[in-house]
Amino acid sequence: xxxxxxxxxxxxxxxxxxxxxxxxxxxxxxxxxxxxxxxxxxxxxxxxxxxxxxxxxxxxxxxxxxxxxxxxxxxxxxxxxxxxxxxxxxxxxxxxxxxxxxxxxxxxxxxxxxxxxxxxxxxxxxxxxxxxxxxxxxxxxxxxxxxxxxxxxxxxxxxxxxxxxxxxxxxxxxxxxxxxxxxxxxxxxxxxxxxxxxxxxxxxxxxxxxxxxxxxxxxxxxxxxxxxxxxxxxxxxxxxxxxxxxxxxxxxxxxxxxxxxxxxxxxxxxxxxxxxxxxxxxxxxxxxxxxxxxxxxxxxxxxxxxxxxxxxxxxxxxxxxxxxxxxx
Amino acid sequence: xxxxxxxxxxxxxxxxxxxxxxxxxxxxxxxxxxxxxxxxxxxxxxxxxxxxxxxxxxxxxxxxxxxxxxxxxxxxxxxxxxxxxxxxxxxxxxxxxxxxxxxxxxxxxxxxxxxxxxxxxxxxxxxxxxxxxxxxxxxxxxxxxxxxxxxxxxxxxxxxxxxxxxxxxxxxxxxxxxxxxxxxxxxxxxxxxxxxxxxxxxxxxxxxxxxxxxxxxxxxxxxxxxxxxxxxxxxxxxxxxxxxxxxxxxxxxxxxxxxxxxxxxxxxxxxxxxxxxxxxxxxxxxxxxxxxxxxxxxxxxxxxxxxxxxxxxxxxxxxxxxxxxxxxxxxxxxxxxxxxxxxxx
Numbered sequence: 001x002x003x004x005x006x007x008x009x010x011x012x013x014x015x016x017x018x019x020x021x022x023x024x025x026x027x028x029x030x031x032x033x034x035x036x037x038x039x040x041x042x043x044x045x046x047x048x049x050x051x052x053x054x055x056x057x058x059x060x061x062x063x064x065x066x067x068x069x070x071x072x073x074x075x076x077x078x079x080x081x082x083x084x085x086x087x088x089x090x091x092x093x094x095x096x097x098x099x100x101x102x103x104x105x106x107x108x109x110x111x112x113x114x115x116x117x118x119x120x121x122x123x124x125x126x127x128x129x130x131x132x133x134x135x136x137x138x139x140x141x142x143x144x145x146x147x148x149x150x151x152x153x154x155x156x157x158x159x160x161x162x163x164x165x166x167x168x169x170x171x172x173x174x175x176x177x178x179x180x181x182x183x184x185x186x187x188x189x190x191x192x193x194x195x196x197x198x199x200x201x202x203x204x205x206x207x208x209x210x211x212x213x214x215x216x217x218x219x220x221x222x223x224x225x226x227x228x229x230x231x232x233x234x235x236x237x238x239x240x241x242x243x244x245x246x247x248x249x250x251x252x253x254x255x256x257x258x259x260x261x262x263x264x265x266x267x268x269x270x271x272x273x274x275x276x277x278x279x280x281x282x283x284x285x286x287x288x289x290x291x292x293x294x295x296x297x298x299x300x301x302x303x304x305x306x307x308x309x310x311x312x313x314x315x316x317x318x319x320x321x322x323x324x325x326x327x328x
Numbered sequence: 329x330x331x332x333x334x335x336x337x338x339x340x341x342x343x344x345x346x347x348x349x350x351x352x353x354x355x356x357x358x359x360x361x362x363x364x365x366x367x368x369x370x371x372x373x374x375x376x377x378x379x380x381x382x383x384x385x386x387x388x389x390x391x392x393x394x395x396x397x398x399x400x401x402x403x404x405x406x407x408x409x410x411x412x413x414x415x416x417x418x419x420x421x422x423x424x425x426x427x428x429x430x431x432x433x434x435x436x437x438x439x440x441x442x443x444x445x446x447x448x449x450x451x452x453x454x455x456x457x458x459x460x461x462x463x464x465x466x467x468x469x470x471x472x473x474x475x476x477x478x479x480x481x482x483x484x485x486x487x488x489x490x491x492x493x494x495x496x497x498x499x500x501x502x503x504x505x506x507x508x509x510x511x512x513x514x515x516x517x518x519x520x521x522x523x524x525x526x527x528x529x530x531x532x533x534x535x536x537x538x539x540x541x542x543x544x545x546x547x548x549x550x551x552x553x554x555x556x557x558x559x560x561x562x563x564x565x566x567x568x569x570x571x572x573x574x575x576x577x578x579x580x581x582x583x584x585x586x587x588x589x590x591x592x593x594x595x596x597x598x599x600x601x602x603x604x605x606x607x608x609x610x611x612x613x614x615x616x617x618x619x620x621x622x623x624x625x626x627x628x629x630x631x632x633x634x635x636x637x638x639x640x641x642x643x644x645x646x647x648x649x650x651x652x653x654x655x656x657x658x659x660x661x662x663x664x665x666x667x668x669x670x671x672x673x
Contacts (some may be wrong), residue, residue, distance in 0.1 A: 118557060129555065135548035137615045138541075146545050147556035149538040159536045 044111030047072050048210050048241040049094060049125070053103035056089050066103065067267045067292045069260045071210055071241040076232065078252035080243045081262035082287055086101070087245050091212050094243060095127040096120030126208035130215045132139045136188030140180060141169040143187050144202050167203075176201045176234055195226030197231045204235055207276040211235055212243040229255055249285060253278040261285060352609025353621030355660040359607065360624050360631070360655065367635035374631075374638045377514040387630025388523040389578050391623045393597070394604035395523075395530045396574035398622035401565045401605050402534070404484070404547035404614030405454060405461035407466035408598045409446065410575045415593030416472050417443050417579035419480060422589050425482065425495035432497040432584075438575050446472070447572025451565030471597065480591035490588030505577075506584035519581050523623065526574070529539065530619035543567065548615030603650065604629055607657040628653065 047070035056064040064086040071077045081087045084270045092098045093105060096114030105112055107123055134143045141162075150168070152160040153233045169183045180190070187195060196216045203211050213232065217225035232255055236242050237304065246252050252259065259276060261268040261284050268284055368375040374383070393410060400407055417439040424435035450468055454461045480487055492498060505522070508515040534540040542563045545553035554560050570666075583589050606612065606622025607628060632649050636642075 117555070119559070135552050135615065137548045137611075142541055146541060146553065147558045149541055151538060158538075159532075160538050160541060162536060262627065272369055313477050 003259065022154055037135070047106075048108065049243070050106040050109070051090075051093070051100070051103060052106070054090075054093055054100040054105060055102040056093060056098060057101055062265055064093070064100075064262075065266045067260070067262070068103075069258070069267075069270055070258075071243055072241045073209070073241050074236060075257040076236050076242040076244055076255050077258045077260060078256035079243060079260045080247065080249060080252055080281060082247055082285060084264065085247075085262040086265040087213070087247075089265075090141050091127065091214055091243070091245055093211055094120075094210075095125065124201035124207055124209035125212065126206065126210070126211040128203055128214065128216065130218065134187040134190075134195050134199060138187055140183040140185060140187055140190070140198060141166045144169045144172075144183075144198065144205075148206060161275065172201055172205045173198065176204065176231060178231065188259065191224055192220050193227045195238055196220075196228045200228075200231050200235060204240065208240060210241045210243065212245070216244070217246060217248065247285075249278055249281040253281060342513040343505060350617040352616060352661075353624060354549065354609070355657055356608045356621045356624040356628065359657070360628050363628050363631050363635070367598070367631060367638065371635065371638040374635055377512060377632070379638065381514050381516045383630045383634035384520050384627075385630070386633050387627045388519040388582060390597075390600065390604060390629055391523040391626030392519070392526045392578050393571075393620040394544065394608065394626040395527050396571040397601040397621055398605040398608060398610050398617050399530055399534065399543060400567045400571050401602070401610040401612070401614060402547045402617040403543045403564055404550065404604065405482055405564060406465060407450065407568060407571045408462065408465040409450060409472055410465075410571050410601060411594040411597035411599075412469050412476065413443060413446055413572060413575035414579035414582065414597065415476050415589065415591070415595065416419065416446075417576040418583035418589040418593055419476055419489060419591065421580060421583050422489045422492050422587075423479075425498075426489065426491045428494075429626075432492070432495050432501045434493075436501065436576075436580050440573070443572040443576040443579075444569050447569035448565060450572075451568030454568070455561040455564050469598065473592075476593075477591045487591040488588055489591075492583060492587040498587075501580075502584045507582045522577065522581070523626075526577075527619055527623040534619055539563065539566070542613055546614075557560045562572060577632050598619045598628070600650075602653050607653055609657075609661060612658075 050069070052068050053066045054064065054068070055062070055066055067086070067152070069077060069079075074190060079087050079090060089098070093100050096117045096119050099105075099113060099115070107125070112123070115121075120127070135146070138146070142165075142277040144161075145165050145168075150164050151158050151162045152164075153159050166183055172184075173180050176197070178194070178201055180194060187198070190198065196213075200211065200213070200216075211232075216228050220228065229251060232242055232244060236255075244252060244256065257273055257280060258270060259273070260270045261281065263285070271281075286292070355671060371379070373379045389586045393414070397407060397410060420439040420442055421432065421435045424430045424438055425432045430438070446468060448463070450465055453459065457464075477487065483489070503518075505518065507518045509518060509521070510516070534543060542553065542558045542560075545558050546560045548564050550560055579589075579594070582593070604616065604625035605622045606625070608618060608623070608625035610617030610622065629650075632653075633646055636646050637648070
């Protein structure tokens, strides 16, 4: 068992969030009840986004029930849950793909009723989907401005301002600290992390106030995931509200300010960073009991050894999501 | 860890050679040079001015269609009805101006409206039903073929209509679309200028307009394009209407040149257009290709078509040549695609 090196790259790669909470140390009062549903943090007015008891059913299937959360400017709200937990349904509500069937969805404190993702986009809510962020055969600059191309000239001579597009992309990526060799190269030649980063930079450039990221790190290797987490931190530091959907608590914990845990379509509580440890999130996500059961099943029959020990780092089977664990 | 200033040291691996390699038209240009050198070294007629005018002629009408089809294929769709539509538009023009006394220009206008309608319907059915355009346009192809034959036979009792020469406005229309211009002492077909114009316009649209960006996007990944607000349906319908317009242009050029149209005109050409576009670097899967490449693909065809005749070979070898070129081009394209889509995690 390689316990120590399993500490995810995220922790060491993200300078923004110091990580210092091994399980069992000091104050962990959150427990398993509802926590952090109280007032927002100091200095925050109305949250950028807020859901109050949102629910959604598809035919007879309840995809989401009574979920409340909020996203503040300059903060990262992590939505955690295993496959089928309702993460995708929640983002679709936030992104304007589906209106909620019950409950309220508020933008800037006022109820919002989006009929299409375009509506949400117009309010500054940009969604970066895991699989359809970019078109592989097109160059970085063409992808960056796709759908919102800058143009010059008038009438029939209106044309794509290519020079400006290339220059802007180069500057924008540099200012986000994204290091792309050449904006003319096809996006398909970028690594997965670079692609997500460009997509994030694009959303930031086009005036997003809220960035919804659907499993941006799930298909990535350890190093690449760290790179993406760093850009999420960049976006946050620029004052954007970020919704970070993931099934990987090790990616979420270092960067998140608030953690919404979903399981089978319902909320298992929303926690502030101070109120919960990483191990508790892992345990809540998998349903602690289930995980212990699994640890028993997988463990060797060695008498006298307690395989369910919480302090043992090797037991977090949910770390580093593989490709088979993509979105729900 | 990262190098920001000056040139990036990693750019060395994507040098000029690789950059050229990923240009879609590269294969076609190399192919065209090889074919030209081969025929020019074997046949004096081929390299004479008259010879050039001779092989540019078939290249021009094919080229206009190949460029339009290339745009459509970059947009991720096929149009099998384009070949027969050249016949349909020609037939409409000739029938209306010879049987119903319309001036040639007016008849051509009606033919254009009909062509745009066919293109619109093709596009509409494809985007609304999400059926493969291969099937949808195969349907229109067969229907148009039936209409061409049925209507022509019903009106004339034969399978061709002619006599366009006597129609009002014929000379003007012919001068514009099917006349000749002289360079030195050699007459070249005006269609060559149309071919160059269409290629230049298509290239400009593709590389330098928003619409061009949308065409690459809807062909590359339809869903991703929609997600960022590209009007995918409008783009695709416009592309089908563009190929229909090109079919009208070519149909008119041919009708004016020969003053008569066979009811089966254009039949079998649809695949030649696609082949020329593919030789020019278009991927069958869409999202990649070039208008210049398609025009050069058509040039290769023109040279081979006439070159084989100049060399005194049996014209049947043209088919062999066609197949070999197609195979080579597709293999080359596959390599390009692999390079471009290569993902490094």
